[in-house]
Amino acid sequence: MKLLVTGGAGFIGSAVVRRAIRAGHQVVNVDKLTYAGSLTNVAEVADEPGYAFEQADICDRDAMDRILARHQPDAIMHLAAESHVDRSIDGPAAFIQTNIIGTYTLLEAARAYWSGRGKPADFRFHHISTDEVFGSLGPTGKFTETTPYDPRSPYSASKASSDHLVRAWHETYGLPVLLTNCSNNYGPYHFPEKLIPVVILKALAGEPIPVYGDGGNVRDWLYVEDHAEALMLVLEKGPVGRSYNIGGENEATNLDLVRRICAILDNKRPEAAPHDRLITFVPDRPGHDRRYAIDPTRIREELGWRPSVTLDEGLERTVQWYLDNEWWWRPLLNREGVGRRLGTG
């Protein structure tokens, strides 16, 4: 299959690109290369004959038309987005632009391309979204595919809008879409402004490890390689118009998560133990959702997928990857905003 992947120089998109190329697919990676994108994320596959890169903004309709006409993909996997909640609090405009206007522009370009080819039934527009569109849970319950939308941050509201657009383009124009909403991802190539890399890199530097609020916010952690596997399965086997929630079945409070990372580092770097002495509570994020949890029954029962990596295994692999790949993360610390507290409102 020939796949057009948007956001393929980002964290999850690059995992999809690497996996798809290794599986023998052709991939056109379309990425604007914002502060969050890096071609080093796809360096492992960049010389493969099936890989092509196009630097472009998904808000640029002419560029999208040109790229679709040039590469003639069988499917689009749409991951390009502004993705950091804290940045959406400081500057929502970029989130409205890329996540809403950009998705709209890509949908229109895809519709014109698909119509122009006689509306092939096997074309797919796979939209990758987040569980944050469902809002915040109390201590019990989980998000299913039918949970009402209740986004509470500029980021999640912009992603919710994009989900609605994708469904509308399916219902109104018949565009063959798929949707997935996943929980928090983690793993190699995670940009060093997100919680898990921040904890690892602060601990390695012997600097305070910031924990928002009381550290009691719960997330359902999904190893990025498991997620990429699930996305490929949904693309290949999911019925048109279907949505799937993808979770890691790995709930943990932020404080528990940080302590587990510190314990792994205590083993690997005993000379600096105990790393948890660096934990520092800082003022909470405004509107911080308390708990997210995914009910993955649909994807398990319909497509036979379940996560393969436990949180302890995934954290161990991730910490080791950051220890082994300073060449990757060190230059990213100089990018705008990285290392500064963002999103205090």
Ligand SMILES: NC(=O)c1ccc[n+]([C@@H]2O[C@H](COP(=O)([O-])OP(=O)(O)OC[C@H]3O[C@@H](n4cnc5c(N)ncnc54)[C@H](O)[C@@H]3O)[C@@H](O)[C@H]2O)c1
């Ligand atoms: N990371 C998570 O835990 C998580 C969880 C749920 C859903 N998601 C969703 O998955 C997708 C990928 O997330 P990620 O963590 O890999 O994000 P990321 O921020 O690491 O990567 C986003 C990529 O999109 C590119 N991009 C941004 N604006 C663009 C534009 N206008 N045109 C073209 N390219 C643009 C960036 O350069 C970057 O390479 C996003 O849609 C996000 O909402 C992420």
